[in-house]
Amino acid sequence: MVTIAGSGMGAYTFAGVAVDFSKYEMIFCDKNYETDLENVTKGSFRVVKEAILANFHKEILYVVSGSPTFFSGGLLIIDLLKRENIPFKIVDNTSSLNYMLSHEGVSLVKTGICTLHGKSMVDLESFLTKEYTFIICDENTPKVLESAMRHLSDEDISITLGEQFGYVSESFRSVLLNDILKTPPKMPYSLLIKRHFKPLPNISNEESIEHENGMITKSYKRHISLQNLELQPNMLLWDVGAGSGSVSIDGYKRYKVRGVLFEKNVKRAKMIERSLKKHKIIDAKLYTGEASEDYKKERSQPDRIFIGGGGDKVISEIDYLYERLAEGGLMVANFVTLQHLTTAINTLKKAEITFEIKSITLTTYKMSLLMPEPERVMHQIIVRK
Numbered sequence: 001m002v003t004i005a006g007s008g009m010g011a012y013t014f015a016g017v018a019v020d021f022s023k024y025e026m027i028f029c030d031k032n033y034e035t036d037l038e039n040v041t042k043g044s045f046r047v048v049k050e051a052i053l054a055n056f057h058k059e060i061l062y063v064v065s066g067s068p069t070f071f072s073g074g075l076l077i078i079d080l081l082k083r084e085n086i087p088f089k090i091v092d093n094t095s096s097l098n099y100m101l102s103h104e105g106v107s108l109v110k111t112g113i114c115t116l117h118g119k120s121m122v123d124l125e126s127f128l129t130k131e132y133t134f135i136i137c138d139e140n141t142p143k144v145l146e147s148a149m150r151h152l153s154d155e156d157i158s159i160t161l162g163e164q165f166g167y168v169s170e171s172f173r174s175v176l177l178n179d180i181l182k183t184p185p186k187m188p189y190s191l192l193i194k195r196h197f198k199p200l201p202n203i204s205n206e207e208s209i210e211h212e213n214g215m216i217t218k219s220y221k222r223h224i225s226l227q228n229l230e231l232q233p234n235m236l237l238w239d240v241g242a243g244s245g246s247v248s249i250d251g252y253k254r255y256k257v258r259g260v261l262f263e264k265n266v267k268r269a270k271m272i273e274r275s276l277k278k279h280k281i282i283d284a285k286l287y288t289g290e291a292s293e294d295y296k297k298e299r300s301q302p303d304r305i306f307i308g309g310g311g312d313k314v315i316s317e318i319d320y321l322y323e324r325l326a327e328g329g330l331m332v333a334n335f336v337t338l339q340h341l342t343t344a345i346n347t348l349k350k351a352e353i354t355f356e357i358k359s360i361t362l363t364t365y366k367m368s369l370l371m372p373e374p375e376r377v378m379h380q381i382i383v384r385k
Helices: 047-054 073-083 096-104 141-148 177-182 219-228 246-255 266-278 290-295 310-316 320-324 338-350
Strands: 001-006 025-030 040-042 060-064 088-091 111-115 132-136 157-163 171-175 191-194 234-241 258-263 284-288 304-307 330-335 356-360 363-365 372-374 380-385
Touching: 025 047, 047 060, 047 073, 060 073, 060 096, 060 191, 073 088, 088 177, 096 111, 096 157, 141 171, 141 177, 157 177, 157 304, 191 356, 219 356, 219 380, 234 246, 234 290, 234 320, 246 258, 246 266, 258 266, 258 290, 266 284, 284 290, 290 310, 304 320, 310 320, 310 338, 320 330, 320 380, 330 338, 338 380, 356 363
Parallel strands: 001 060, 001 088, 025 040, 025 060, 111 132, 234 258, 234 304, 258 284, 304 330
Antiparallel strands: 132 191, 157 171, 157 191, 330 380, 356 380, 363 372
């Protein structure tokens, strides 16, 4: 039998583990634990995994910090035991999540959970999608949050910092993001962020996004473009020739993707910045300047690329953008002029890159006279890598 027990909050000791240690033939724990027991092996998940598979007929105890079922090695071991049909039981304990929520009087139902321990990006599916977000942190967390929340203000959120749960020096206090950037919290620590804004509808109408006349992808074309991009949460989308930024804005709101926007017109770029703040877009970065120069400076590798503008230079480099795509990536480029469409086709054919073309048109009728008002045909090139 394998027993997985949590040690609760505080120091890495077995003091909070509610089991009879004498009944176990083998005991495993993380290397940080301090114990005088002789039959203890300190090691990684791999060490524990191999030992369990080799000795599953023995009485084994695996001690993890906090709760076994909350972001710990216990979850990995439980999954292994289920797959191998090895009997196990769980001795639960207090997790940092429950400890924080109990202290603050916050319901778990209203709380999303996001771990930034060892991670460089937030999970957009769980970050600020509920009224509260609980974050498991490491030394780099403040910088990651600064980047992700660059378009939020201090009025949009409030942050509770909980330091060293279970230690004598334990504390809870309200902080601003700038506070923890200047003075890093003591490890281990967690954050509880309360969202003070209500998200706007997932599909934005033209009036809600600031733009110049004609410099916005109309809503129906935007929906088709987003659909053809086949977006999944946490993908990275490059929005080249962003115009109003509407594709990236709805890409985040509808699909929870992160975005890098390129817009050369300074006036339009300022409009994009204001719209990103208005719509509370998370993890979006905007380049202002010649897109064909800026995307060569950008070091990230996009999962998806949308080309809505950018001029002749960008279109003539559509093969370069294809090469920047991650393996399995997808690029969608919209054109309303045959000249630009022809340039893109010739560039792709010369580079021997396979593509498909779709043409999209819409006719609307005014209620007064029911006379048709056709819009310009949009040609869409779709490229898969």
